[in-house]
Amino acid sequence: MPAALGAALLVLPLLALLVRLDWAGVPAAVTSPAALEALTLSLTTASVATLVCIVLGVPLAVVIARASRGVAAVLRTLATLPLVLPPLVGGIALLALLGRNGLLGGVLEVAGVRVPFTTAAVVIAQAFVALPFLVISVEGALRTAGTGFEVVAARLGASRSTVFRRITLPLVGPGILAGTVLCFARALGEFGATALFAGNAAGTTRTMPLAIYTAFNGSGVSEDTAIALSLMLIVVAVAVLLVMRGWREDAAR
Amino acid sequence: MSRQAFHPLALIASAALVALTLGGCAAGAGTATDSSAGADGPSDATGSTTELRGELTIFAAASLGGAFDELAAEFEARHPSLDVAPITYDGSSTLAVQLIEGAAADVFASADERNLAKVDDAGLIAGEPEAFATNVLEIAVRPGNPLGIESLDDLDDAATADPLVVVCAPEVPCGNAAATLIELAGITLTPASEEQNVSAVLTKVRTGEADAGLVYVTDITAADGEVDGIPIEGADAATNVYPIAALEDAANPEAARAFIEFVHSADGAKVLASFGFGSP
Numbered sequence: 001m002p003a004a005l006g007a008a009l010l011v012l013p014l015l016a017l018l019v020r021l022d023w024a025g026v027p028a029a030v031t032s033p034a035a036l037e038a039l040t041l042s043l044t045t046a047s048v049a050t051l052v053c054i055v056l057g058v059p060l061a062v063v064i065a066r067a068s069r070g071v072a073a074v075l076r077t078l079a080t081l082p083l084v085l086p087p088l089v090g091g092i093a094l095l096a097l098l099g100r101n102g103l104l105g106g107v108l109e110v111a112g113v114r115v116p117f118t119t120a121a122v123v124i125a126q127a128f129v130a131l132p133f134l135v136i137s138v139e140g141a142l143r144t145a146g147t148g149f150e151v152v153a154a155r156l157g158a159s160r161s162t163v164f165r166r167i168t169l170p171l172v173g174p175g176i177l178a179g180t181v182l183c184f185a186r187a188l189g190e191f192g193a194t195a196l197f198a199g200n201a202a203g204t205t206r207t208m209p210l211a212i213y214t215a216f217n218g219s220g221v222s223e224d225t226a227i228a229l230s231l232m233l234i235v236v237a238v239a240v241l242l243v244m245r246g247w248r249e250d251a252a253r
Numbered sequence: 254m255s256r257q258a259f260h261p262l263a264l265i266a267s268a269a270l271v272a273l274t275l276g277g278c279a280a281g282a283g284t285a286t287d288s289s290a291g292a293d294g295p296s297d298a299t300g301s302t303t304e305l306r307g308e309l310t311i312f313a314a315a316s317l318g319g320a321f322d323e324l325a326a327e328f329e330a331r332h333p334s335l336d337v338a339p340i341t342y343d344g345s346s347t348l349a350v351q352l353i354e355g356a357a358a359d360v361f362a363s364a365d366e367r368n369l370a371k372v373d374d375a376g377l378i379a380g381e382p383e384a385f386a387t388n389v390l391e392i393a394v395r396p397g398n399p400l401g402i403e404s405l406d407d408l409d410d411a412a413t414a415d416p417l418v419v420v421c422a423p424e425v426p427c428g429n430a431a432a433t434l435i436e437l438a439g440i441t442l443t444p445a446s447e448e449q450n451v452s453a454v455l456t457k458v459r460t461g462e463a464d465a466g467l468v469y470v471t472d473i474t475a476a477d478g479e480v481d482g483i484p485i486e487g488a489d490a491a492t493n494v495y496p497i498a499a500l501e502d503a504a505n506p507e508a509a510r511a512f513i514e515f516v517h518s519a520d521g522a523k524v525l526a527s528f529g530f531g532s533p
Binding site for chain 1: 338339340341343351353354355356357448449450452453456460
């Protein structure tokens with residue numbers, strides 16, 4: 001009985017959303033300028049954020065995986081903190097660092113750079129919340145793979161870059177892929193940190209989650225558009241899960 | 254044995270990389286916003302010295318939604334080289350915080366003087382803010398008023414109907430006005446939710462999630478029959494006066510000034526009146 005209730009809790013709200021959806025109006029709602037703008041912005045920023053996460057996250061994961069036990073524990077905790085923190089706290093923290101009155105605000109002002117409430121702020125917020133997914137996935141894969149092959153290759157005279165390219169990367173490829181997909185999905189759904197750090201301006205910082213929120217709590221896109229956008233985010237999430245499953249099965253073989 | 258040399262240097266390198274990437278991102282943004290300002294530099298002799306160019310960014314109170322969309326469209330029609338960015342509508346207090354935290358805008362139109370003063374106190378307002386419209390609250394109810402709500406007294410907790418009421422949060426102008434009227438009416442009102450802008454209150458009533466909400470008379474007009482408005486006796490006691498001002502570090506100060514003048518002009522007043530706003 002509790003199991004059935006649990007399943008109902010997970011499935012019924014989404015079913016209700018599908019029932020409430022005005023299916024005939026979906027194409028028009030999804031292709032409305034406001035929706036397309038939010039969708040384009042979301043896909044662009046989430047892609048850039050994912051790229052940033054790969055560039056920064058893979059080396060960080062390597063460092064954690066190969067560090068001594070104590071150091072690794074500390075680093076791992078730091079790297080997973082944004083995952084556990086409410087995103088709104090992340091937003092406030094980013095403002096505290098990069099805002100006009102933030103720690104680096106003065107430096108940025110001198111440089112003539114304004115970060116908060118720009119598209120760059122969206123990317124930074126997304127990267128902040130999504131990076132842990134990538135680091136954890138890659139670090140897990142690295143630790144599972146161990147260092148045996150790398151040591152052998154190094155003894156046989158392979159340079160460090162060769163070892164990384166020919167041994168490490170192929171070993172942790174699936175981990176990186178899984179992390180990338182999770183990272184992208186998390187970036188796409190990011191709301192709290194974005195709302196505080198990047199604000200809610202159509203075309204600049206109004207990503208899909210913000211467009212959905214605005215539709216219910218402000219002016220902008222219509223409610224039907226919000227529900228249609230929600231559907232799109234659900235579709236993306238389901239696709240991500242399917243892709244992940246495919247990889248897991250590949251990896252298990 | 255497996256002492257792979259990942260010394261602290263690697264950490265420092267990663268940290269530097271983070272800084273670089275963020276810096277790169279930010280710099281990119283900086284240049285991106287700069288490029289939106291006047292495409293060509295000093296005006297070559299085109300004759301008209303008042304031709305407005307580039308982009309105009311407006312932050313406006315949520316209750317100004319329909320009116321400012323129309324004003325922006327008319328303003329754009331008069332200045333073909335000028336592009337008005339999609340207006341950012343939200344609660345005045347939210348917009349004020351964003352501006353103080355460094356959001357870039359040319360014009361700020363608030364639903365009350367208090368929130369514009371906050372931005373002014375931060376030294377971000379150019380010149381003197383000027384009032385351009387007024388607004389009063391009404392009770393928004395579902396079409397046909399199924400609960401028969403006639404006055405603020407019907408929203409009293411002591412009342413039998415016990416309607417589900419939403420209002421704006423007190424720091425938002427509409428919430429401030431609501432608090433004033435509730436106090437004047439001498440009732441106790443426990444809102445089911447305090448929203449961050451007036452559009453959110455209207456949405457809750459429109460979708461039937463709430464029985465009643467305190468919104469502006471202009472919101473009722475804009476809702477176009479999806480909610481009914483019940484006038485509040487003595488609503489004038491909490492009349493909101495809307496000020497507008499250009500921002501000190503506006504990217505496009507000429508366009509900001511011209512737009513504010515247009516809002517104050519007879520044509521601008523006509524648009525505002527058509528949405529139900531009063532004149533100050």
